[in-house]
Amino acid sequence: MSTTTIQAAAAQFGRGTPVIEQIGQGLIHHTYKVSYPNDDTIILQGLNQSVFKHPEDIIFNYRVVYFALSKQPKGMQIPRLKNTKEGIDFFIDAENNFWRATQFIPGSYAPALPADAKEVYAAAHCFAAFTNALSGLTADWFKIILPGFHDLSLRYRQFEDTIKSAHIARLLKATHVISELRDRTGLVRFYETMMAHPADYPTRIMHHDCKISNILFTQSTKAVICPIDLDTVMPGYFISDLGDMIRSMACTEDENSTAWEHIAVNKAYYDTLINAYLAGMGDSLTAAEKKNIHKPGLVLTYMQCLRYTTDFLQNDMYYKTTYPEQNLNRALNQLILLEKLEEVSG
Numbered sequence: 001m002s003t004t005t006i007q008a009a010a011a012q013f014g015r016g017t018p019v020i021e022q023i024g025q026g027l028i029h030h031t032y033k034v035s036y037p038n039d040d041t042i043i044l045q046g047l048n049q050s051v052f053k054h055p056e057d058i059i060f061n062y063r064v065v066y067f068a069l070s071k072q073p074k075g076m077q078i079p080r081l082k083n084t085k086e087g088i089d090f091f092i093d094a095e096n097n098f099w100r101a102t103q104f105i106p107g108s109y110a111p112a113l114p115a116d117a118k119e120v121y122a123a124a125h126c127f128a129a130f131t132n133a134l135s136g137l138t139a140d141w142f143k144i145i146l147p148g149f150h151d152l153s154l155r156y157r158q159f160e161d162t163i164k165s166a167h168i169a170r171l172l173k174a175t176h177v178i179s180e181l182r183d184r185t186g187l188v189r190f191y192e193t194m195m196a197h198p199a200d201y202p203t204r205i206m207h208h209d210c211k212i213s214n215i216l217f218t219q220s221t222k223a224v225i226c227p228i229d230l231d232t233v234m235p236g237y238f239i240s241d242l243g244d245m246i247r248s249m250a251c252t253e254d255e256n257s258t259a260w261e262h263i264a265v266n267k268a269y270y271d272t273l274i275n276a277y278l279a280g281m282g283d284s285l286t287a288a289e290k291k292n293i294h295k296p297g298l299v300l301t302y303m304q305c306l307r308y309t310t311d312f313l314q315n316d317m318y319y320k321t322t323y324p325e326q327n328l329n330r331a332l333n334q335l336i337l338l339e340k341l342e343e344v345s346g
Contacts, residue, residue, distance in 0.1 A: 001030050001046060005093065009046065012084040012091045013101040014039035028231075033104060041104040042082050046097050047231075055098040057143035058231050059090050064141050065205075065233055068134055076126075076133050078226050079103040108216045108225055114249055119222070120269050121276040123215045123249070126224045127207055127241050128280025134205040135284060139235035142205065146232060149208060150240045152191035155303050159310045166313035177309050177331050184338070187302045190295060194237060200288035206236035210244040238289045242277045243300025249273060250297070251337050255304070258329050263336045265344050270297070294345035301341055305334035 014036035308331035
C-alpha cells in the first residue's frame with residue numbers, strides 16, 4: 001500500500017499533518033499508529049478484504065460490543081471507534097480500500113509471547129470476562145464475519161474432499177499426517193455431539209482469535225486493559241476461545257517451528273489457562289462444558305492441523321508460505337502438539 005494512500009486515509013481521521021508509524025506484523029491488515037498535532041493519536045487499519053468480504057459488518061459488530069460494554073461503567077471497556085471528518089466511523093478510499101480507526105491507549109502494550117504464568121492467567125481471565133460481559137446479547141445481534149470459521153465438521157469435509165483431487169506428489173508427502181488426522185475423527189464426533197445438544201453447549205459471543213498479542217496491558221503495572229482485534233467477534237462455542245489460547249500460549253514452539261524434538265506443552269501454562277478460564281467464566285459454563293474442559297485445546301489444534309494439511313494439498317492457496325512444504329511442516333508441527341496435548345489432557 002503506497003505512502004500516499006496511507007496518508008490520505010490518515011487525513012480523514014484527524015486534524016493537521018499526520019505522523020505515521022507502521023506497527024504489527026501485517027499478516028492480515030495494514031496497521032499504523034497515527035499522531036496529529038491537533039488531534040488524538042489513533043490506530044489506523046486498512047482491512048484485508050480478501051479475508052473479510054464485508055468489512056462493514058466488522059464495524060457493525062464493534063458498535064454492538066462497544067455499546068454493550070459502555071453500559072457496564074465498572075466493567076471492561078474497549079477502544080472507541082474514531083469518526084472521519086464526515087462523521088462516519090470508516091472510510092473507503094478511491095481505490096476501494098476500507099479503513100477504520102480506533103482510539104490509541106497511551107501507556108499500553110500487547111505482548112507477542114507470554115512472559116510468565118501470571119501474564120497467561122491475566123489474558124485467559126480477560127478473554128473469559130469478555131464473553132461473560134456480553135452474556136446479555138444473543139446471536140441475532142451480530143453479523144457472521146467468517147461463516148464456518150470454527151466448524152470442525154466443515155473443516156473435515158473440506159479435508160476429505162481435497163484428498164480426492166490433490167496431486168499425487170503432495171498426497172504422498174502428506175501420507176503420515178493424513179493417516180493421523182483420520183485416526184482422530186473422534187474429535188469430529190465430539191463436535192457434532194455439541195451441535196446436537198445446544199442446551200449443554202450453548203452459543204455465546206466469542207472472540208475467536210485468542211492469542212496473547214490480542215490483549216492490551218498497561219506498561220506501568222502490567223494490568224490487563226481489554227481484548228483487542230475484535231474482527232472475529234461473533235457467535236460461537238466454548239471450545240473456540242479456550243482452544244485458541246491453549247494452542248497459541250501453552251505450546252513451547254511457534255507453529256512455524258520445525259524443531260520437532262522441542263515441541264511440547266508447557267504444563268504450568270496449560271493448567272493456568274484452564275483455571276483462569278474457569279474462574280473468568282464463573283457459573284456460566286454448563287456441567288457438560290466443565291466436564292469436557294480439556295477438549296478445546298485438542299479440537300482447535302486438530303482443526304488447525306486439518307487446515308494446514310488441506311491448504312498444502314490445495315497447493316498453498318490460503319496461508320502465506322516462504323518456502324516449499326511450509327504448510328505441510330506447519331501441519332506436522334500441530335500434529336506433534338496435538339499428541340502432546342493428548343498426554344497432558346488425560
